[in-house]
Amino acid sequence: MTARAAMAGHAATAPAATGQLLAVDGLRVSATAAPGGPVPILEGISLEVGRGECIGIVGESGSGKSLAMRAVAGLLPSGTGVTGGSVRIDGREVLGLSPREHHALRGRRVTLLMQDPFTMLHPQLTCGRQIADGLRDLDGGRNLRRAKAARRAEVERRLAEVGLGPDVADRYPHELSGGMRQRVAAAAALAGDPELLIADEPTTALDAASQGAVLDLLRGLQRSRHMGLVLITHDLRVAFSACDRVYVLYAGQVLEHGSSHELESGPLHPYTAGLLASEPSVHERFAELPAIPGSVPAPGSRGPGCPFADRCAHAAPVCRSEPVELLPQVGAGTAERTSRSSACVRMPGIGGALLAPSARTVAEPAAVPGREPGAEPVPDAALVAMSVDRTFRSSAGDHTALRDVSLTVPRNTVVALVGESGSGKTTLARIAVGLETFDGGAVSVGGISLPTGRRPTTADRRRLAEQVQIVFQDPYSSLNPLRTVGATLREALAAAAGGRGRGEAPGVEDLLAQVGLPGAYASRRPAALSGGERQRVALARALAARPRLLICDEAVAALDVSVQAQLLNLLVTLQREEGFAVLFITHDLGVVRQIADLVAVMHRGRIVEQGVAAQVLDAPQHPWTRRMIDAVPGAAGNSRRS
The missing domain is CATH 3.40.50.300 (P-loop containing nucleotide triphosphate hydrolases)
Structure with a gap:
């Protein structure tokens, strides 16, 4: 077991x-x-x-x-x-x-462990120092101030308690993965016992x-x-x-x-x-x-x-x-x-x-575009990445984010990209929208080839924006808090006005209606909206350009389960109606099952497994994929109600 x-x-x-x-x-x-x-x-x-x-x-x-x-x-x-x-x-x-x-x-x-360890950990102090600060509060600090060696030994014991090695004591929070930071935050929170x-x-x-x-x-x-x-x-x-x-x-x-x-x-x-x-x-x-x-x-x-x-x-x-x-x-x-x-x-x-059992209808398996006989050829895909490499260089050392990554997102298809934090998912997404460069390989978005080793020119970025748009995890940080929803959407429509002209351009109220919001919301500012409503506005802004590829980077990760269901249903409906492709980055395998046609699994900068979503989830071949599925709460015993 x-x-x-x-x-x-x-x-x-x-x-x-x-x-x-x-x-x-x-x-x-x-x-x-x-x-x-x-x-x-x-x-x-x-x-x-x-x-x-x-x-x-x-x-x-x-x-x-x-x-x-x-x-x-x-x-x-x-x-x-x-x-x-x-x-x-x-x-x-x-x-x-x-x-x-x-x-x-x-x-x-009593002590609190917060959602984001960065809110608990000082970015300019080593992890060991932050754990030791909590220890020194015990008994007025009389015991642990006697010897530096004693403090160090106790810090290392606390790190071992949360499954981390002694070397973490000398590292800073930004040098750790999300899971490691959360472990350090737990050790610091528990330092006072x-x-x-x-x-x-x-x-x-x-x-x-x-x-x-x-x-x-x-x-x-x-x-x-x-x-x-x-x-x-x-x-x-x-x-x-x-x-x-x-x-x-x-x-x-x-x-x-x-x-x-x-x-x-x-x-x-x-x-x-x-x-x-x-x-x-x-x-x-x-x-x-x-x-x-x-x-x-x-x-x-x-x-x-x-x-x-x-x-x-x-x-x-x-x-x-x-x-x-x-x-x-x-x-x-x-x-x-x-x-x-x-x-x-x-x-x-x-x-x-x-x-009574929940009234949920199991969907019939659908044909996957680009993977079935008679489907469109790969060259016409919304995104093609071939043998892409990306290494970030700094004085602290080099970090290889992508290694020989190849991925195709066929038109009219939802491809999920899953993997651990730091596996390279967001780096690949940023390359696709022109926000990040790549060192080697080839990337094509909607038929536009991106340059190697440099960012696209201003003219290329405009052409690229007609092909691909991105929705981020936190809609509040991506929406101008001083501008109304209407002003934000009008700006997006104006930017798209010189595009391909695929049909009659929608208006602000049309965009709001498309994502299930009343037209009166055009006069509201982001602070007056709920998290789910803000994400709908972010989706409407992305759809203003009528892109051929929509990238969702953890777009539902921070939402309540009921709001998440609303957004997933909406996205599936819009994708079918508009026919755009979706690259959906997520760490939730339940969401992958619900929305994706194909799935690619990333681990340490490489794609280690990919295929039809149902087949990968039901019969994973790579050990990392199996580990992710086994780690889903309730998956082992499947006590969830279906």
Whole structure:
């Protein structure tokens, strides 16, 4: 049995935690600086964590997951404040502590591990120094200040605990891969030997193998230290594979709670069922992913009843008038820590519908353009890369990003490019759009040959922009925050006006309608949009040029599962209607199964396996491909609902 399989089965078989470590009861947090008075954000959150136990907190962005745990650690952002409830750590109330007392609490009793290790690690300090800084806080620093050798030995022991060699102590964060940085961040967070570790989306930006390694690491440290672990995530597969129990949050309230196995096999709230149905499967491709319509209501816009009522297919008038109350469910067990709870007032009438298998239609295998008899020849492909090499040179040494990479993206085809962080995926994408040079080989985009050893000229870049566009992972950083959506799209349309003229040019409202947004959004700025809405705007801007090749670089990696389903369905529809090719870079193999016709697997700058997506995922030939598939949470035992 693999380590991932063992973890997948842990949630159902883990022994009960011994003793209550964290107890949150009726926690309320409000935006205190809002015009017109405080606006509730968290409305009575209650949860608990036992010693030696791992709990998961799941829900869409805006549900209050991170804010609740920041209140526990005394790190609420400015403009917010606790307006009610209780937070006790080992029986001690911590909400009334002074800033100085909270500072003393952090590190020794409770600590946070953030999503991006760069936010925790100083770029100008060695990794060893940053771990040692946490050690020196112990006992006033009296023990570890006595000898430099003793500090070094302890730092190396901490690095070994997270699976890193002693040489990492002398390296800087930018010299490490994403997975290694997350391990160093974990070692630094645990330097003060806390009793409770709060990990906030610690695996979101990592590939499957690195994600699995970090989860194994956190769970192993939690067991060996017998500490409490809170895992905040929007990835249900991560929560179910790593956690003993899961709390489902929505719009500042807990809508469901239970053991990981129970929630995965039988949700007792429509919101949980909707999240489960939105998850792409590594094993099957569906004709369409069921997506929860709408988005999480903003604080101040929630009605008196269930906050999910406006998005719920089972909502009745009572759902919009009765306040939410989390109640134990009949037959869910008697032990408080393992009992099932749901806040759905209609559960007695709709429970059977939620427990029924999800209505997802398995898609029939489609012919793959460029790989079937009679299909177009390769020279007419949207992208052709032949034996491409790229080495980055610096005073710190040379780094070979691409080695003899050959890849073809046929017209009207979706090709997924997968691999670990740092394997060269983004470098290849940047070369294709003219943002990066290459040292050797040949690259052709839409019939335009790119020069070797230098960037394209201004005229060539204009021609290239007519052929290829790119959508990045973070739409907020790629959209001008000072410009309205309409201004951004008008600029893109103007740039495309001198292009090929393939049919009548669309307008701003046409582009917004194409990506499922109302025309009124043209007057909004990026800050007024949700993450999924911003990504739709970024997609609309890319489609303004009507490109023959669209490159999506982790375009759905940071999105909630329900929003991800909406974007994947939209992209599949647009690709079929417009007939453009897609190079889809992702680390999520479930997304690969759902969207890709072909897949190429990269490892250390080389393509080690490629072929029809279903064949590669079902019968991988290269050890690295098999390792990635085995690392997907839940894949070994396939406990996911399909």
